[in-house]
Amino acid sequence: MCGIVGFVTSGAPAEEPIVRAMATAISHRGPDDDGFHLDGPCALGFRRLSIIDVSGGHQPMTAAHATIVFNGEIYNFQPLKAELEQKGHVFENRSDTEVILHGYLEWGTGIFERIHGMFGVAIWDAKARRLVLARDRFGKKPVYVAEGPWGLIFGSELKGLLQHPACPRQVDAAALRRYLAFDCVPTPDSILGGVRKLPESHFAVYENGRLRVEPYYRVPDAPEHSLMEQLPASVDAACDKLREELAGAVKRRLVSDVPLGVFLSGGIDSSAVTALAAREVPKGSLKTFSIGFSEASFDESSYARLVAKHLGTDHHEETLSAQACVDLVPQVADQLDEPFADPSYVPTYLLSKFTRKHVTVALGGDGADELFAGYDSFLAHPIGVALGGLPRALWDKAGALTSLLPKSGAYMSLDFRARQFLGGLGRPPHHRHQAWIASFTPEAVQEVLTPAWRAPGDGVADIYAPLDAFASSRRESGIEQVERFYVHFYMKDDILVKVDRASMAASLEVRAPFLDTRVVELAMSLPFSLKMRGTTRKWLLKKALEPLLPAEILYRKKHGFALPVAAWLKGPLRPLIEDLLSEQAVAQAGFFEPKVVRRLIDEHQSDRVDHRKPLWALLMFELWRRRWLGKGTTP
Helix, strand or coil, X not given: CEEEEEEEECCXXXXXXXHXXXXXXXXXXXXXXXXXXXXXXXXXXXXXXXXXXXXXXCCXXXXXXXXXXXXXXXXXXXXXXXXXXXXXXXXXXXXXXHHHHHHHHHHHHHHHHHCCEEEEEEEEECCCCEEEEEECCCCXXXXXXXXXXXXXXXXXXXXXXXXXXXXXXXXXXXXXXXXHHHCCCCCCECCECCEEECCCCEEEEEECCEEEEEECCCCCCHHHCHHHHHCCCCHHHHHHHHHHHHHHHHHHCCCXXXXXXXXXXXXXXXXXXXXXXXXXXXXXXXXXXXXXXXXXXXXXXXXXXXXXXXXCCEEEEEEECHHHHHXXXXXXXXXXXXXXXXXXXXXXXXXXXXXXXXXXXXXXXXXXXXXXXXXXXXHHHHHHHHHCCCCHHHHHHHHHHHHHCCCCCCCCCHHHHHHHXXXXXXXXXXXXXXXXXXXXXXXXXXXXXXXXXXXXXXXXXXXXXXXXXXXXXCCCCHHHHHHHHHHHHXXXXXXXXXHHHHHHHCCCEEECHHHCHHXXXXXXXXXXXXXXXXXXXXHHHHHHHCCCCCHHHHCCCCCCCCCCHHHHHHCCCHHHXXXXXXXXXXXXXXXXXXXXXXXXXXXXXXXXXXXXXXXXXXXXXXXXXXXXXXXXXXX
16 A cells, blocks of 8 residues: 655656655655656656565566556456466566556556556556556545646645646635535545546546546446346345355455454444454454444444454454544644545544554455445435425425424434435435435535535536436436445545545555455345345345354444534534634635524534534535635635
8 A cells, every 4th residue: 555646747857856745745655665766757756555565566666668656455466467477477576566567568558457456556658658547446546637738747645746836726616515515525526626536447548748538447237247147046145145255355355464454343344344354364363453432322342342252353442532533633634635524534543543553454344335225324215205206495494393303412313314314305316315414405505605606506406416427327216326326426435535544644554345346246236125125224244244243243223433523513622613613714714604604603502403514514624724725725
């Protein structure tokens, strides 16, 4: 796991101090080593976190006329290496990086169709005078790109690009609006106009001053999916198939030349990964890691201990106080160079930091909720369908009545659930689910922004344009469309961004077995009736895990990785809110309407309305603005 940066000029020789500054800005992604390659207009920079072939594998790596910098892990590099050796390729080390490089020399951009893993890749082809970039199939590793008459800049994180003097620095209005509605900036945009994210499962070629972006993979629809044809009709056989694919995915992710462990929250997903990993290593040698919270409604540590005892792991646990988390909040903007409003970033970083004291690689359970219908919103979906035909205005009025419900600030409290649920009704399915999980509806975005930053009209078409483009490009409807929404939007731009930035800020590599290509393709081919039955979510996954885990883990109530934000905003975070989001500060910044922000604060502090999500989103943006923009609208 590493970080990559670089640029290609429009003709002038590349300057080494610039690429060195870019690499230094992302040194947390690779504290073990660095490397640079300059060839005429091209400069490549690299920071390394050594995982495979620790003594070798130095980057940038050159073979024939191609030079590579690579961030990630390839899990099928050994069979690819054997195939390339049969074709006459000679290897100098044991790294997966060299396999990608020789694969490019053999198959060109066709190599990306063959590799399975998580990656951001840059290859400078000195013979063709072109730069090739690529990103993994599901967006686990990031690649940012900025293009202009001066050339092209790229990097694993935006903060690296910002070290280049030509990097665009103006806040993009559409990206700001979508940040408020999505809690993140959806791909391919970034918060800065002119800087974009390379989409997942795409490669890009920059030559002759032009950038060409093409897909190399697409998650197949069920009818065309070969695994669907292989899937036996019986539930028992389906369970066996799923367990087999998950076991293989876990085994492939246990390959490491450095200490390795597993994140264990006590939930189904991390417990599944732990159970399968424990079968592959000597008994008692698997290290597991969890964190607990002093606030009872947010704490899962007792379940993690139960699983660890059941599986006989070497378990490590740390209990976090509210103050430890609160103290970290102002630092988050240093780590996140785009505004990001998922509060679970904070405990994910603290878990990563704790885990890094013991190991360099950890396996996690990310992806299972999206692939197997694990979220509460899947339970709400049929109700939303039944009520969705009624006018939007009716639900807006009903939403106002949630202020009459008792306020608790607890995890997924009734008043909070009711307000989120009503905010999504009266919308198309893909809009409805986004409104259910986000901080702001499009209408609320328009209300909180100043006129200069608002979208035309009611904002719905502008803000939800990425969702509409995705929905219109497929022949799906109803629940199939919703399933893909979670995989292609929420998972990619929220969950995977959170895990990548939080773990890499702690110099820890995190691997996701549920996002193995074969597991994803199998999951997406399954009928929804196997994923949710009645009110039981992840039905088939739970059935498949019954031989491995106790029922009290498999069938307990779902609990997310969350913080008591509602209470903190009225307690230890209140001084920060009153300072950063004061009417004077908000007016001076010019992005948000001061009176609207003040109303949100007052309603929350007086327990009239639980505004935990919008206030957290505004706070995160303001922390980001002060860290990266200072007093203006550009860094």
